[in-house]
Structure formats: C-alpha cells, structure tokens
Amino acid sequence: MCPSVFHIFLVRPSKYDDEGFVIRHWRAVVPSNSLACLYGLSEDVRQRRALGEVDVRIYVVDEAVDKIPLERIFRLNRRAGERVLVCLVGVQTNQFCRAADIALALRQNQVAVMIGGFHVSGMTAMFPCVSPEIQKLVDAGVTVVAGEVEHRWADLLKDACEGKLKPIYRFLDDPPDLSEAPCPIKHQQFTAKHVHSNYGTIDCSRGCPFNCSFCTIINVQGRKSRHRSPECIVGAIRQAYGNSGVNLYFFTDDNFARNPAWEEIFDRLIALREDEGIAIEFVIQADIAAHKIPGFIEKSVRAGCCTVFIGMESLNPRNLEAAGKTQNRVQEYRASIEAWHNARVTTLVGYIIGFPHDTEESVRCDIRRLISEVQPDQASFFMMAPLPGSQDHRRMIQDGSPIEADYNRFDCFHETTSHPLMNNGAWTRAYAEAWRRFYSLENMKTILSRTHAERYWDVFFNLFWYKNSVVNEGMHPMLTGLVRLKDRVSRRACFPQESRLAHLRRRIPEIYKFVQGTLRVALEMEELWLATRKRSETEVRVMEELAAMRAKFRRGLRISDLQTAYTRAKARMPSIEVPSRMSLYRERASLLRVSCLRQTRRDLARFWIGVRRQFRQGRIGTALRIDRLALNALREIRLAASFLRALMTAGPLGKANPQHRSSEPGLDICPVPPAETGR
Ligand code: B12
Ligand code: SF4
Secondary structure, eight states: OOOSEEEEEEEEEOOOOSSBBBBEEEEEEEHHHHHHHHHHHHHHHHHHTTTTOOOOEEEEETTTOOOOHHHHHHHHHTTTTTEEEEOOSSOHHEEEEEEEEHHHHHTTTTEEEEEEEOHHHHHHHHHHSSHHHHHHHHHHTOOOESSOOOOOOOHHHHHHHTTTSSEEETTTTSSSOOOSSOOOOOGGGGGGTTTTTTTTEEOEEEOSSSOOOSSSSHHOSSSSOEEEHHHHHHHHHHHHHHOOOOOOOOOOOTTTTGGGTHHHHHHHHHHHHHHHHHHEEEEEEGGGGGSSSHHHHHHHHTTEEEEEEEEEOOOOOHHHTTTTTTTTOOOHHHHHHHHHHHHOOOEEEEEEEEOOOOOOOHHHHHHHHHIIIIIISSEEEEEEEOOTHHHHHHHHHHHHHOOOOOOGGOOOSSSOOOOOOOTTTHHHHHHHHHHHTTHHHHHHHHHHSSSSSGGGHHHHHHHHHIIIIIIIIIGGGGGGGGEEEEOOSSSSSOOOOOOHHHHHHHHHHHHHHHHHHHHHHHHHHHHHHHHOOOOHHHHHHHHHHHHHHHOOOEEEEEEEEHHHHHHHHHHHHHTTOOHHHHHHHHHHHHHSSSSGGGOOOOHHHHHHHHHHHHHHTOOOOOHTHHHHHHHHHHHEEEEEEEEEHHHHHSGGGGTOOOOSSSSOOOOOOOOOOOOOOOO
16 A cells, blocks of 8 residues: 655665775765766656655765764654655665665664665675575665666656565666656755855766676676767756756766767757756766767867776786787777867876786886876876676685675775785885875876866865875775765764763764865965966066066065066066056065065965974074964965965865866966075
C-alpha cells in the first residue's frame, strides 16, 4: 500500500581520511553530477506524478559539505502513514566504506536504503558472484542497484514506495537511451555551498570507444557512446541560467570529442551565446587527438570552452602500450597542448604514476619533460589503482595478486598494490615529487607568464587550489574544498571515538598548522601574482615614465610627478587618459614610492627572516626596532590588501562573471616598496 507522504533522501556519501574522520568541507569546489542526475530524475517523477497521488518530498544531501541528518530521517521514518527511502548516490569505491557504514546505521533503524554508483556497478559488471562487501549490505536489507537507472527510476521508486524493494537490481545489460532523459539539476541549496555558486554539471554523453585496461567506464557504461539530445542539454542550461544563474559547467563526459553529437551541441551553445546572450563557459574532457578533428577546437571555443582536461596518463610509450592506451601518441602531446593554448583554452592533463614501466628515476625524468616540453597549464597526478570495474582489477583478483583490502584507500592518492619496480616507499616518493615539481614556484611562474590575460585568473585560482590541496591538506584536489571540517562523532569504527577534550587537543594544533600552511601557500601565491600579473598598457607606460624620472630625484613621490608621468605616457600613447587630481591622490597612496616597480616580495620575506634570526640570537633590541617593524608590517598589510582585492574582483571569491577576468585598464599598481632594512 502506498503511503500519503514519501520522503526521498538523495545522499552522496563522502569518504574517510587516513585517521578515520569523514572528509567534509565548509564549501565544495566540484559539484557532484551523480547527485544532480538523480535529483533531476526524482524531480521528473514528482512533477509527472508518476507515483500517483503520493506527496513526494525530495531532500538532497552532499556529505562533502553537509552532515547527514540521521535523527531527522529516523523521526520521519517513525511517522505513521509516511515512508522514507535513503538513496546512497554515486558511490565510488573510495566512498564505499563510508556508504556502507551509513547504510548499516540506517538499516538498524529500519530505514529503507538503496545504493548505486561505480563500486557496485563495477563489481557486478566484472564478477559473476556478489562480492562479500556487497553481500554484507544485501544481508542487512540494503537494496543494491547496478547500472544506470534513467529508464528505471520511476519503477524503482514505486517499488520503494510500496515497500516492495528487491535485494538486487541489475541493469548493466540494458543501458538507458539518454536522448530524452531528464537532465541533471543542481539543487538550489548548493548555490551557497559551492565555492563557485554559478557552477553546474551535465553528462552530455556516457561511454567511450577506447579500451584502456585501467578504465572502469567502458565496463560499466559501455564502449558505445550514448548521448543526450542537444535540445535537452541546451534547454537544461537555459533553465539553470534563469533559475540559479548557472553559467559555468563541467561537462563530465569522459571524452567529449567522441560524443557523436559534439558539433550540434557546440552549434546550439554558440547560438545560445550569440542570439540569446546566455554566454556559458565550460570544462570538457577530451583525448589527445581531439585537436585533429576538423573544427572541434574552433567550435568549442566559440561555444564557451574555457578548460580542457586531457587524459595524457604517461610520457612513456611502453606504459601506454601496457595499458592498451595506444591511441595516445607521445609525439603528439605538444601539438595537442599548443593547439588548445593557441585557442586560449586552459589545458589540464591527467597523469598516472605507477604504470608497470615506471621507476622513481623515469618518473622524475618524465615529469621534467612534461614541464619543459609538453607545457600544460596544469596537471592532476593520480596513483595507478586497480579500480573495481576495470580489467586490471579483475585480472589481479583472478591472478591472486596482492591488493589493498581497504576500499577507502582507492582514491588514486594511495598505493593499493605493490609495484614491480618501485618499492619501499619509492612509488609514493615519486608521486609526491611529481606534485612538488609541477607546482613549484618556478614552474607556476612560467605557466602564468605564458597564459593569456583572459585566462590568467582561471589558471591562477586552479594553481592555488591544487597547490593548497596537496601541500596543505595532503589530499587530491578532487577531494578537497574550502576549510576542512572534522566531526568528532562520525569517526570510522576501526578508530577510537575521542572525548571532547582529546578531540580539542587534536584539532587546535591541526588548525594552527592549517592556518600556518595556508598562509605559507598564500604568500607564495602573492609572490607568484607579483611576478606574473598582467599589467594594463597604461600601467606599463606610466611606470616606465616614473622609472625614468626616478633616476633624477631621490625624494618621495608627489602628485605632480604622477601627473607628469601620465602626461608623458599620453604623449607616447594617446589613448591614455590622464586621471583627475583626486584619483591621482588615490594612486599615489598605492604607489608610495617609485621603487614599487619591484615584482617580488622577496626583500620583505628576507626582512622577516632577519628579524626572526635576530630574535633567536637574543638580539632583541635590533629585532624589535619598532619603526622598521611597523613600516614593514604596514607594507605587508597593504600588499596583502592589494592581492586580496585582485582575488576578490577577479575570481570565484568575488563571484565574478567568467567573462570578466582580464586586467583592468588604468593604473593598478601594487604597493611593494623594498623592505625597510634599516641599513
Ligand atoms: C565527474 C566525475 C567526478 C567528479 C564528480 C563526482 C560525481 N560522481 O559526480 C569529481 C571531480 C568530484 C570526481 C572525483 C573523483 N573521481 Co570521479 N568521476 C567523474 C566522472 C567523469 C563522471 C561522473 C558522472 O557524472 N557520471 C554520470 C553518473 C550519472 O553516473 P553514476 O554516478 O554511475 O550514476 C548512475 C548509476 O550509477 C546510477 N546510480 C548512481 N547512484 C545511484 C544510487 C541509487 C540508489 C541508484 C538506484 C542508482 C544510482 O544511476 C545514475 C544514473 O544512471 C566518472 C566517470 C563516469 N563516466 O561516470 C568518474 C569516476 C566516477 N571517478 C572516479 C574516481 C576514481 C574519482 C576519484 C577517486 C579520482 C581522484 N582522485 O580524483 C575522485 C574521488 C572523489 C570522491 N570521493 O568523491 C572513478 C570511480 C571508479 C571506482 N570504481 O570507484 C570514475 C568511474 C572514473 C574512472 N577513473 O574510472 N569524479
Ligand atoms: S580513453 Fe579514457 S574513458 Fe576511454 S577507455 Fe581510456 S581511460 Fe576510459
């Protein structure tokens, strides 16, 4: 019998960190497309009244930023005449342990639970028997769903609503036709919970024609590309733009270039942009050879493509061959990056470390070549892992090769097997060094110096996020967000539950270390900004004039000097406007001295190191020269304020329109006079 109210909780579980705490952040960076997909499907069922007269209420919970409201779920579940269903959504292998714990806690309280996603789908696709960890859930009364559900969602919800859920549903052999399927919808509540409130996702197609041995996608979603109709995609984009201002997308297709409808989708996006003024930007994933498809890059750019993620995987052809990724030709890497770069699209490459022919030395060498020869704007490094659903995983299980038993570690950031050529920590060392080298200050400077002005802030923010995730949070950027939160009570069962005091004792030094680490990364990014920021023509000209005049006097900067510099610059470049006296006063305040032409904060850093040294050596009097300390502190604050202002106006912090990312006209000089050394 159907209840009067049917509560559907769509929950995306997070995963545990290495100390057993659930990974949760104050704000997330990348939204979950699986959650948006199932929300879109559920809304469709509700609006179509596919369950009859039942009052369907949908709740969306992303554990990456939300706590799961277990008590509320239990309360609702006890109400007479109402029914609750919790769907654990898009559960990947690394999330499975957390998802299983949630499922078992819910089942102990008689709540109906369904679980789906890549772990259960991958295991079911590759093995004839139900694996023990999945069987454990089935035994506890959890319903397991393998495969995609676009065409089955209403039936599944009907079964749940009537209390007739089966233990296992297998839809792998019957993938849905996506052409008219409801599109993903970003729930309104996430607008405030994502760093980019304007960020949405759509999987325009699923499946990939290639045959890489480490890949799960081909065994779960198939090797034939199925796609949504371009009308549906554009309709969903138009609607999300109107409802929640979503104008930045991650098209999650694993290979957009092999989506048979790519051209039509681009054409419609171009029309949306040019005829309706809905100018979205988007990120796609594509293969190395995509640049050779006639018109692909040109149309993607006109349609709004800002970033392309390319699965480069390795620079060693023997590795690519071993993995069956022979479509990647190393000799084409540079040309591919260059083609996208020329079109002003940011390039992000996926690079796997731990292929059979990798050694610590060869990885070092390959990363050097990646930096100097291939020159992508960004790289995302993954540790090779035999992910359930891949041929590699099945082969290793069948051969009895040693595999990590803890699924929580299958996040491509941990070693999960032994490596034939890298042992005793060499693999992890090679992996950590790849991140360190690529995100070194020197390489980031090189990257930003060659980045086009209009993409400067996109690249800058991504470098900031990646660097901070790896250096400071010790996690892959795909798992991090803004400000890590830790819940004392939801710790993994194999770790002890801490008392409030013990937890406080853990958290205070952790938070201190986090703040210190963030500050260190922020100062490095400040240095990066000073060295690479794009200056307007006006600024360059005026500063040149000031520099020439500086040679003639040694006093401070006067308004009349600025006025002269502007007038001289205008004589060379008539388009320069000489500002009013009032704005010149403002500019002088930020200039302070002509010597602020410097493009580094190294002297300031040196000053503070000197103070610390003197302090340690007991030369307190010298260290505490109040005038020098105050002056340099003031400069530090003013520099930080300029940097922050630039970040706020340019990036997601300021909720900037992605169209408006280039440097402003006029003088935008940052106050970096040399540190006051007192010498
Ligand atoms: C976008 C994406 C991300 C995004 C968003 C995640 C998301 N799920 O939306 C981000 C950037 C966060 C991400 C991160 C990672 N990802 Co990812 N990601 C993808 C990608 C490219 C698309 C996901 C997607 O939108 N799929 C479409 C949705 C609709 O498919 P789906 O989740 O399977 O859901 C369908 C069915 O499974 C089912 N279903 C799902 N949930 C439920 C629940 C119920 C109750 C029911 C009935 C049905 C059901 O219905 C859905 C609709 O048909 C996939 C590859 C792919 N083709 O799917 C990889 C993939 C899921 N990611 C993968 C990995 C490994 C990772 C990372 C570990 C890698 C890393 N270090 O960066 C991290 C882990 C992050 C984490 N812990 O959350 C692997 C997972 C393999 C595995 N066995 O676990 C995949 C398959 C890619 C691969 N390399 O093989 N990822
Ligand atoms: S190209 Fe990418 S999506 Fe396609 S099979 Fe290889 S790894 Fe999988």
